[in-house]
Amino acid sequence: MRTVHLAGETDFDSWRDAARNLRLEGVEPARVRFVVGNGRDGLFGDEPIPPRSSNRSFTVSKAFVDLAREVMLHRDADRYDLLYRLLWRLQDEPNLIKVTSDRDVARAVEMAKNVSRASHKMKAFVRFRQQGEGDNEHWIAWFEPAHRVLEKTAPFFARRYANMRWSILTPDGAAHWDLKTLTFGPPARKEDAPQEDEIEDFWKTYYASTFNPARLRSKAMQAEMPKSYWKNLPEADLIAGMIADATGRTEQMVNAPAPEPNRRFDQVKAAVVDRAVTDDVVPENLDDLNAALAGCRRCPLWRDATQPVCGRGPKRSRLMIVGEQPGDQEDIAGTPFIGPAGKVLDKAMLEAGLERDTVYLTNAVKHFKHTVRGRQRLHKSPSAAEIDHCRWWLDHERALVQPELIVAMGASAARGILGHTVSVNDLRGRIEERPQGALLLTYHPAYILRHPDPNERIRAQKAFSTDLSLAAAYLKSTGKVLS
Ligand code: URA
Numbered sequence: 001m002r003t004v005h006l007a008g009e010t011d012f013d014s015w016r017d018a019a020r021n022l023r024l025e026g027v028e029p030a031r032v033r034f035v036v037g038n039g040r041d042g043l044f045g046d047e048p049i050p051p052r053s054s055n056r057s058f059t060v061s062k063a064f065v066d067l068a069r070e071v072m073l074h075r076d077a078d079r080y081d082l083l084y085r086l087l088w089r090l091q092d093e094p095n096l097i098k099v100t101s102d103r104d105v106a107r108a109v110e111m112a113k114n115v116s117r118a119s120h121k122m123k124a125f126v127r128f129r130q131q132g133e134g135d136n137e138h139w140i141a142w143f144e145p146a147h148r149v150l151e152k153t154a155p156f157f158a159r160r161y162a163n164m165r166w167s168i169l170t171p172d173g174a175a176h177w178d179l180k181t182l183t184f185g186p187p188a189r190k191e192d193a194p195q196e197d198e199i200e201d202f203w204k205t206y207y208a209s210t211f212n213p214a215r216l217r218s219k220a221m222q223a224e225m226p227k228s229y230w231k232n233l234p235e236a237d238l239i240a241g242m243i244a245d246a247t248g249r250t251e252q253m254v255n256a257p258a259p260e261p262n263r264r265f266d267q268v269k270a271a272v273v274d275r276a277v278t279d280d281v282v283p284e285n286l287d288d289l290n291a292a293l294a295g296c297r298r299c300p301l302w303r304d305a306t307q308p309v310c311g312r313g314p315k316r317s318r319l320m321i322v323g324e325q326p327g328d329q330e331d332i333a334g335t336p337f338i339g340p341a342g343k344v345l346d347k348a349m350l351e352a353g354l355e356r357d358t359v360y361l362t363n364a365v366k367h368f369k370h371t372v373r374g375r376q377r378l379h380k381s382p383s384a385a386e387i388d389h390c391r392w393w394l395d396h397e398r399a400l401v402q403p404e405l406i407v408a409m410g411a412s413a414a415r416g417i418l419g420h421t422v423s424v425n426d427l428r429g430r431i432e433e434r435p436q437g438a439l440l441l442t443y444h445p446a447y448i449l450r451h452p453d454p455n456e457r458i459r460a461q462k463a464f465s466t467d468l469s470l471a472a473a474y475l476k477s478t479g480k481v482l483s
Pocket of ligand 1: 323324325326327330335336337339363
């Protein structure tokens with residue numbers, strides 16, 4: 001028996017050289033064993049392999065090499081023996097790889113599929129957490145891949161998160177990106193990675209609040225997010241409890257009496273039903289504007305909303321922040337940005353040194369657009385026409401508040417300010433000086449909360465904080481105090 005000692009688990013080149021020599025020497029698969037490591041110096045164990053004679057050679061198809069490169073990432077200890085068996089047989093059966101009913105081929109193809117799935121899951125389930133601030137900022141993730149896919153998958157993260165300094169730590173090794181170069185280091189331990197960060201709490205609250213127990217499909221959910229990955233997913237802490245509660249919560253939903261009609265809703269509608277607002281009525285101050293807003297019939301959104309949500313903040317402010325439209329909680333309370341999106345905004349404002357009391361906060365659309373599903377009212381994006389109708393109010397707010405800088409969060413806010421559609425991704429993060437006052441486009445906090453890709457949430461949250469800091473720096477550079 002020949003034993004070939006490979007230097008590492010994914011040492012494909014050594015396997016290929018050894019396999020080629022063994023094949024040329026006619027060493028049958030039953031007489032060879034490939035093992036990883038165990039302290040031997042050379043590649044070959046019991047007997048030295050005679051040097052390859054230069055006039056004998058053979059070639060294999062690219063399809064086999066590609067398959068072999070995937071299979072060697074599998075955790076099965078016999079994978080290199082299987083590959084040698086295939087290599088051996090290829091000489092007499094050149095089309096073997098196409099025979100999917102063959103046991104060896106079928107096993108290799110299945111292993112390659114497992115590896116590809118592990119790489120896919122890694123792209124979906126790596127969760128970065130922030131360590132350090134400013135120049136020391138570093139995003140670190142702990143991940144336990146089902147197979148040895150770190151080196152195969154790390155270039156995806158380098159492309160996707162090219163502007164973040166990050167490390168992915170795994171029990172097989174670590175990948176590091178320093179904004180320029182991707183490098184690999186030794187295996188790490190879970191304790192080497194941060195265990196949680198601040199944005200995670202917001203996101204967990206949001207994740208739990210969007211969970212509808214009546215729509216639970218735990219089999220489908222577990223197929224997409226296999227349990228083996230749960231231990232390293234922040235949101236997974238919540239899943240078991242939510243599933244356990246689901247039956248009880250569904251029963252409660254079914255048995256609950258129909259909700260009382262919202263009395264405030266009816267009162268507001270009754271009071272304003274006759275108050276028409278026309279383009280000639282120019283509000284002279286914010287109080288007039290807000291009173292007139294109660295009678296707004298410019299578009300049909302008023303019908304299903306509890307009330308219009310007016311802007312909040314000083315009557316004059318150097319900074320105006322514009323969102324899209326009130327959410328469920330804002331609609332009920334009549335105050336902008338008090339729900340989950342407001343929490344993300346508050347955090348970023350705090351980090352940027354912006355005090356909420358000194359900022360005028362408003363929305364492009366003043367009524368909550370939604371659809372009703374069961375007892376939930378789900379956000380629906382306003383149409384371009386609805387934003388355009390509501391511009392009348394936003395324009396008057398701007399004229400009264402006279403901000404030096406407007407921060408427009410998201411595409412609806414941008415349209416509300418500019419009157420046409422722009423791409424936030426393309427234009428965000430730059431202050432544009434305009435005759436009517438400077439403008440800075442940024443992400444909407446709900447984008448950060450709702451994006452299905454956790455790493456995109458992190459990237460967008462970081463960009464959002466940077467943008468608000470830019471707004472604060474701009475105001476500092478042009479004046480002393482904010483309001
Ligand atoms: N989202 C917004 O755009 N505005 C709010 O007031 C709340 C959530």
